[in-house]
Amino acid sequence: MTTAQLRPSEPVATAGRLLSKVPEVTALFWVTKVLTTGMGEDASDYLVRTLNPIPAVGLGGVLLLAALAVQFRAKRYVPWVYWLAVTMVSVFGTMAADVLHVGFGVPYLVSAPGFLVALLVIFAWWRKSEGTLSIHSVRTPKREFFYWAAVLATFALGTAVGDLTASTGGFGYFSSGVVFAVAITLPALAHWKLRLNAVLAFWLAYILTRPLGASFADWMGADRSHHGLGWGFGPVSLVLTALIAVLVGVLTVQGRQSGRRRHAG
Numbered sequence: 628m629t630t631a632q633l634r635p636s637e638p639v640a641t642a643g644r645l646l647s648k649v650p651e652v653t654a655l656f657w658v659t660k661v662l663t664t665g666m667g668e669d670a671s672d673y674l675v676r677t678l679n680p681i682p683a684v685g686l687g688g689v690l691l692l693a694a695l696a697v698q699f700r701a702k703r704y705v706p707w708v709y710w711l712a713v714t715m716v717s718v719f720g721t722m723a724a725d726v727l728h729v730g731f732g733v734p735y736l737v738s739a740p741g742f743l744v745a746l747l748v749i750f751a752w753w754r755k756s757e758g759t760l761s762i763h764s765v766r767t768p769k770r771e772f773f774y775w776a777a778v779l780a781t782f783a784l785g786t787a788v789g790d791l792t793a794s795t796g797g798f799g800y801f802s803s804g805v806v807f808a809v810a811i812t813l814p815a816l817a818h819w820k821l822r823l824n825a826v827l828a829f830w831l832a833y834i835l836t837r838p839l840g841a842s843f844a845d846w847m848g849a850d851r852s853h854h855g856l857g858w859g860f861g862p863v864s865l866v867l868t869a870l871i872a873v874l875v876g877v878l879t880v881q882g883r884q885s886g887r888r889r890h891a892g
Contacts, residue, residue: 646703648771649762650878652829657836659710659874664785664840666867667717669848671725673860674718680730684722691715695775699768706878710871713778720782721841728790735791742784749777750830761826781830785837793842799854800846807839 650656674683694715701708724742727733733741753773754760765774793803811832818828848863849855 646766647763648698648701648704648709648765649774650704650706650709652762655874655878655881657832659871659878660713660833660836661840662867662871662874663710663714663717664782664837665844666840666864666871667714667721667782668786668841668844669860669864669867671718671721672845672848673864675722675725676860680726684719684726687715687719687722691719698775699771704882706875706882710875710878712775714868714871716775716779716782717837720779720837721786723779724783724786724790728787735787735795739784739787739791742780742787746777746780746784746834749773749780753777759826760830762829777830781834782837785834786841789838789841789845792838793845800842800849801854804839804842804846807835807842811835811839 671683671687674687677683678686691712694712698708698712724738727738728735750760753770757764757770757773762774765771789803789807792798792806793800796803798806814823814828814831814835817823818825844863844867845855847856847858848860850857
């Protein structure tokens with residue numbers, strides 16, 4: 628997937644056209660996305676273990692709604708607003724998948740296909756309503772609703788799939804991370820070599836970022852009795868939060884510089 632193929636046309640703030648609400652797809656986008664998945668995984672695990680699961684899920688839901696409210700109120704893509712919303716989706720999406728398994732005893736072999744069906748329904752509804760699933764068409768409230776519903780479903784699906792391979796499949800966290808690191812290259816290769824549709828390739832890779840980041844984050848945070856490094860879910864989530872903040876700062880500076888160049892031109 629090349630940036631040029633996924634980049635939207637230059638946004639123009641006019642009465643008839645809204646600015647894009649999502650970032651360009653670059654290498655920095657993917658790095659930041661993977662870090663948010665890892666941070667959400669370990670932050671969720673830490674909160675659920677520190678608080679009771681019900682208050683933890685409630686807190687995650689409130690913070691998610693607050694972050695999405697700020698995102699929907701924004702008139703254009705704002706790096707810190709967008710990535711805050713992604714991070715909170717990551718935390719709550721993890722909780723949603725884990726609560727089904729731990730709280731209600733739903734096997735990952737059942738929840739993973741269930742989340743996949745939910746995601747496909749969202750995609751079908753989005754496509755039928757708007758005619759495209761391209762993230763760079765996200766310029767209206769309706770399309771933004773579909774986008775964030777799909778993002779939440781991908782996080783829940785990715786969490787279930789990652790836990791399925793690590794626990795039920797017996798791969799363990801590190802081996803699962805390696806598997807998904809290899810798997811995430813396949814959509815890009817299929818796009819470049821086999822001309823796989825860019826939008827389909829994007830969403831396949833986007834889904835895989837979740838189990839990729841979460842598997843390695845779990846490996847770092849889990850104790851040694853669970854084949855982890857034993858660094859702790861809390862410390863790992865804090866380090867990942869700091870890294871995300873740095874990258875969001877870089878993205879903000881890049882956005883300002885790009886805006887100045889367009890203005891000068």
